[in-house]
Amino acid sequence: MNTFDLQKPTSIEGAAALLPTSSDSRQAVLLAGGQDLLGELKDGLVEPERVVNLKGVAGLDAMNWEADGSLTLGALVTLQSLAEEPRVLEEMAVLAEAAQQVGSPQIRSVGTVGGNLNQRPRCWYYRNADSVCLKKGGTHCFAQLGENKYNAILGGGPTYIVHPSDLAPALVALGASAVLVSPRGRRTVLLSEYYLLPADDGITRETIREPDEVLASVHVPVQRQGMRSTYIKFRERGSYDWALSSVALCLWMSDGMTTGARLVLGGVAPTPWRCESSELLLVGHAVDEQTIRRVVDEALRQAEPLSDNAYKVPLTKGLVTRALQTLAS
């Protein structure tokens, strides 16, 4: 690792004040659990003058159930503590199951909510220090015509990364929002609007977070009564890995009919991929074979696979089917 100056502010505002005002990451980067950042530092993908360590900010690792039943997660809540929280397990299975399936025990002990949501892509052209791809200021997305087995089938172009977060699809399905703090103040944004497609100015970054903003917390609203939810993640190997494809599904049913649904895909697009038109096809219907077929076809209707990743289309249809059958039974 290159040398840097490690700073440990004691407030969120203090942390934001240490961040750069331009997107020049040579100046400063944020450190939470470090499970992604240290890899980036070691590979020379970021070479900052200073690293701003959030662990000096008291209370940022707190998980608070509000009086109205909503949940506030500080940016430094660990994935392990989230996965083990009894009320999350009981009331928001999709979130607990997503947290349980991130990385390995060692990574979940240290990895955080804020870090998981803001981790950088795993595309091997991005991670290879010698490759100057479009995401790193180059002229071409090498994945588009190169080795693209793990890349996007939805929402790609001009870059084709997939967002690697497991928490993001689950939290988008739950309608969560993020609180961002900068020297200009704080703003709250829906997580569904936090991630950027490459075509929407999301080439060198994946989120709307400005260089001098800190994601301080995530707020998960109260869910309508009777929600069933699940997160299904498919990995290339049995051991720990990022998702080839994943499905976050929240479902509300009454008398055998679906009364509400939120369906979000992970591992297949540069952002968590909400399938609103598929959700509408569920409402008012029983979760039978015919409905499932219509829903999965609609969810993948816009898929445009690259040369090596067409397998993600049937794989994702299978996962959505499994999620629907699991929750409806």
Added chain:
Amino acid sequence: MRILHFQLNGDDAEVAAPDHWTLLEVVRYRAGLTGSKQGCDKGDCGACTVHVDGRSVLSCLTLAADIDGRQVTTIEGLSNVDGLDVVQDCFDGAGALQCGFCQPGMMMAARQLVTENPEATREEIKEALASNLCRCTGYTKIYQAVEEACRRQRQCTTERAGGAP
């Protein structure tokens, strides 16, 4: 450079380390404890696994500055005055090593599992050791060693509780 104060294998430790150093570097190059291995050095292999405040972490992905004031246990601290830890004894008994490079990290990860879930199934053992690679691929005996360690841990608990032997 900053001075760090922490507990290392039960003893007070005070070391000076540059800001960009990891816990692994401090353990190996300041404390001279070379049991924790530098394998991939980016979180893929688990050979550097140590405990911080009782939980297994990847010391190659932990900045040294973050252990100030905390308790660190490396493989050198796993045994105690009574001899080998049950996990070490079971790895020994099962012959759960080939080249041995992954073994310290394997045993540190296994120790957390045996403490937290001595009822672990084979699948749960695999999940608990998912971060730890054995490039000799000697997993079968490693899993057998952890199963035996779990069994002995349960037995220990039963005996302490005064239950059936």
